[in-house]
Amino acid sequence: MPIAFHPEPASDTDVDGTSAEGTGAAEHSSSTDRPATARDPLTARILARGDASLAAATYDSATDGEQYDLADRQALRRVAGLSTELEDVTEVEYRQLRLERVVLAGLYTSGNTEQAETSLQELAALAETAGSEVLDGVLQRRAHPDPATFLGKGKAAELADLVAGSGADTVIADGELAPGQRRALEDIVKVKVIDRTALILDIFAQHAKSREGKAQVELAQLEYLLPRLRGWGESMSRQAGGQVGGAGAGMGSRGPGETKIELDRRRIRDRMAKLRREIKAMAPSREEQRADRRRHQIPAVAIAGYTNAGKSSLLNRLTGAGVLVENALFATLDPTVRRASTPDGREFTYADTVGFVRHLPTQLVEAFRSTLEEVGGSDLLLHVVDASHPDPEGQIAAVRTVLGELEGFDVPEVVVLNKADIAEPETIARIRSQVADCVVVSARTGMGIQELRELIAERLPRPAVEVDLVVPYSRGDLISRVHTTGEVLAEEHLMDGTRLHARVDEALAAELRGSA
Secondary structure (H helix, E strand, O other), rough: OOOOOOOHHHHHHOOOOOOOOOOOOOOOOOOOOOOOOOHHHHHHHHOOOOOOOOOOOOOOOOHHOHHHHHHHHHHHOOOOOOOOOOOOOOOOOOOOOOOEEEEEEEEEOOHHHHHHHHHHHHHHHHHHHHEEEEEEEEEOOOOEEEOEEEOOOHHHHHHHHHHHOOOOOOOEEOOOOHHHHHHHHHHOOOOOEEHHHHHHHHHHHOOOOOOOHHHHHHHHHHHHHHHHOOHHHHHOOOOOOHHHEEEEEEEEEEEOOOOOOHHHHHHHHHHHHHHHHHHHHHHHHHHHHHHHHOOOOOOOOEEEEEOOOOOHHHHHHHOOOOOOOOOOOOOOOOEEEEEEEOOOOOOOEEEEEEEEEOOHHHHHHHOHHHHHHHHHHHOEEEEEEOOOOOOHHHHHHHHHHHHHOOOOOOEEEEEEEEEOOOOOOHHHHHHHHHOOOOOOOOOOOOOOHHHHHHHHHHHHOOOOOOEEEEEOOHHHHHHHHHHOOOOEEEEOOOOOEEEEEEEEOOOHHHHHHOOO
16 A cells, blocks of 8 residues: 555645655666555645555666575565464454554654655655555644654544554654653554664664674664663562652662663663674774775775665676665665776775665764774765655755764765666756766666766876886786786886886885886
8 A cells, every 4th residue: 555644734735746765766676556545635646656665676687796685685575465364263362463564654843845755755665675564654744843742642643543544553753752752652552653763773683794784783773772661560660768669668668679671771781882892893804904905005985875876786887796786775784895997907996885864863873983984984985866866965965964974084075876867857957066076877777887987087096106117027016016006107018127107106116116
């Protein structure tokens, strides 16, 4: 079923000409059409713009590789059409068990209805990436979120009716809920309530594969969980004594000692401390790899951008890396580094990094700081943007906000407008007028890739020292290093050696002069 939004009547304004998040995706999968009946005119307009569901990805094996990981990823997805409700219940308890059928709840305090709907469509794509089935949604405009229940009292009651009528088992709020707001909203809707942050953390937990990635995700989850622990009933007996004892009973009424919730908190803190030590111990390995590249004067190009903008597809097109490609948000988390070379023979590396999203949880920014260092330590940043998205400028701003939080970040940026084959020409022209360094490509068709390669070769740092000398034939190792790390301007083979006119770094220049 598609998403039916029920906004406040005052915010029912016409919205045209945009598409839902996930319909124009990095790997260009088409959404599946599902029949539906619109509940109101606004819902009809949203349905006309396309379903927000994520379909299985199609890829080009010539550039994306065999994609063996994709089958494993899809094998874990929820199978649509299956029900756990039994027809013959003579031997079992009467119950319904339909896991992760969700209703979305959005609230916006500024901006217009179009921006709020785009955010809710993105939340729907996140929910389906996590394996949920999105049934319905509500949208409300308020001056500020209700301090008790996030949504207003009337809209919360409407949400409870919607949950009961649709048979949903989870409500996802498009924002970060305070612990008290989540508990109060659960008491009203009578089902589990999670927020956008918890949903993103769940997706990261599903998709992390490396040991470091799993540790980073677990640390972020525990940091999120710690202030949100809650107890049920008598299992959370209070620790109190003296005049504040249970029911004012006075001295001798102290509870059984450390309560269960305090035990849980202590265990979480102990586990977080252990994870921080493990992540710190893993950092030298990554730093050693970066130091090795710096020692050999190998430039680095980082590929960053909004989730599902097509970073992995672009890396596959540029290098044939065979990185997992899927039409889903946060399909790849672990950074991938691949070696490449410019047309004139200089070697450099590409680094594919984790994707960004609006309101990226601060826990993830901290946990993945070691991964983001791949971006901060690069010589050039390829900022990949989904040109077919309804709000590409918002995506650019979200990515730059997170990168701005990195200490000492100052890397030259080239904006790469991907999916040009399905983007509106007006959108591409508008962004190009706003961005100084910009190139338009399509990772799927290969359009603009050669232009991008030439631009990368032009923007990469060039060796600083120019040499013109004769290198003996016995020092072929130096000639090889000049070809891989330097820029050869002229080369001539003479009787006593190879005459080289090249640009190299200072260390290699000293070795060349010593051998001449």
